[in-house]
Amino acid sequence: MRQRLIKKTDWVRLKKRLTAVILCLLLVMTVAVPVKAGTVSEGSSLRFTKSVKKLTAGKTYQFRVNTSEQVSWSVGNEKIASVNKSGKVTAKRYGKTHVYAKCKDQKVSVLLQVQGKKVIGIDPGHQSRGDSNTEPNGPGSSTYKAKVAGGTRGVSTGKPEYQLTLEVAKKLKQQLWDKGYQVVMTRTKNDVNISNKERALLINESGADICVRIHADGAVSSARGATVLCPSSSNRYISKLYKKSQKLSDALIRAYCKETGLQSRGISYRDDLTGTNWSTVPTTLIELGFMTNATEDRFMASGSGQAKMVKGMAAGIDAYFGY
Ligand SMILES: [Zn+2]
Numbered sequence: 001m002r003q004r005l006i007k008k009t010d011w012v013r014l015k016k017r018l019t020a021v022i023l024c025l026l027l028v029m030t031v032a033v034p035v036k037a038g039t040v041s042e043g044s045s046l047r048f049t050k051s052v053k054k055l056t057a058g059k060t061y062q063f064r065v066n067t068s069e070q071v072s073w074s075v076g077n078e079k080i081a082s083v084n085k086s087g088k089v090t091a092k093r094y095g096k097t098h099v100y101a102k103c104k105d106q107k108v109s110v111l112l113q114v115q116g117k118k119v120i121g122i123d124p125g126h127q128s129r130g131d132s133n134t135e136p137n138g139p140g141s142s143t144y145k146a147k148v149a150g151g152t153r154g155v156s157t158g159k160p161e162y163q164l165t166l167e168v169a170k171k172l173k174q175q176l177w178d179k180g181y182q183v184v185m186t187r188t189k190n191d192v193n194i195s196n197k198e199r200a201l202l203i204n205e206s207g208a209d210i211c212v213r214i215h216a217d218g219a220v221s222s223a224r225g226a227t228v229l230c231p232s233s234s235n236r237y238i239s240k241l242y243k244k245s246q247k248l249s250d251a252l253i254r255a256y257c258k259e260t261g262l263q264s265r266g267i268s269y270r271d272d273l274t275g276t277n278w279s280t281v282p283t284t285l286i287e288l289g290f291m292t293n294a295t296e297d298r299f300m301a302s303g304s305g306q307a308k309m310v311k312g313m314a315a316g317i318d319a320y321f322g323y
């Protein structure tokens with residue numbers, strides 16, 4: 001009985017000590033946290049009073065920080081945006097960059113997303129191997145066509161159409177990016193298997209404003225010139241987009257032929273094209289020229305020829321949007 005009482009007293013003492021230790025620990029923690037927070041707050045006293053996280057290519061925005069002292073402004077990537085001495089930011093090309101403001105030993109930044117002024121879908125026609133499996137040539141259609149046709153080939157250069165279309169598409173993408181557009185490509189390699197329907201859906205779902213499909217022609221050796229293929233007003237799938245598609249086709253072929261000097265064969269109205277019929281955005285298909293015509297084949301394969309082709313197409317897209 002006596003032994004038990006002693007033990008009980010010890011236990012009470014131990015409890016008191018433990019409580020004291022815990023209280024001390026809590027005190028240290030509550031004191032330590034505000035000290036740490038105070039340090040951080042002091043370091044970040046320079047802050048933006050005006051800033052944005054998104055800006056469309058071609059637009060400007062005046063960034064500001066909370067100081068009247070000398071601020072040095074800069075950006076992480078000059079290709080995406082630029083900033084002047086007073087913090088006025090100009091969005092240039094689709095992409096991301098940091099905007100920095102530095103004052104004495106303090107530096108703050110904002111990650112800026114530059115959005116394209118428009119989104120352009122580009123489909124480089126064909127692929128290294130065609131796919132003869134079939135798919136409906138429009139939503140709900142009972143007409144089935146090959147998923148991807150083989151394409152033509154240069155009579156002089158031997159270059160296959162799928163290679164030419166990808167070369168030109170990549171250069172067009174670069175040029176459009178330089179002009180402030182965002183570009184979505186259906187393919188960036190030759191060794192793929194993407195059907196015409198899948199290509200149209202890919203562009204539709206990307207949020208693209210328009211779709212430009214790139215092909216080259218094949219026929220008898222005397223045939224020459226460029227053509228644009230456009231859905232007609234009676235197209236049962238996308239007749240609503242006929243006017244815009246026609247405007248796009250017209251703008252594209254005019255600027256393309258003006259820049260390249262190739263003959264214009266004008267607009268050809270086609271309602272049998274799978275890639276056109278599945279589109280839910282204004283769409284056109286350009287036949288760049290005839291690969292079966294030796295002169296046009298060599299022109300289209302050359303670096304100088306491609307530079308003109310791409311410049312013309314980009315100018316046509318600008319004209320369609322009114323830039
Ligand atoms: Zn083709």
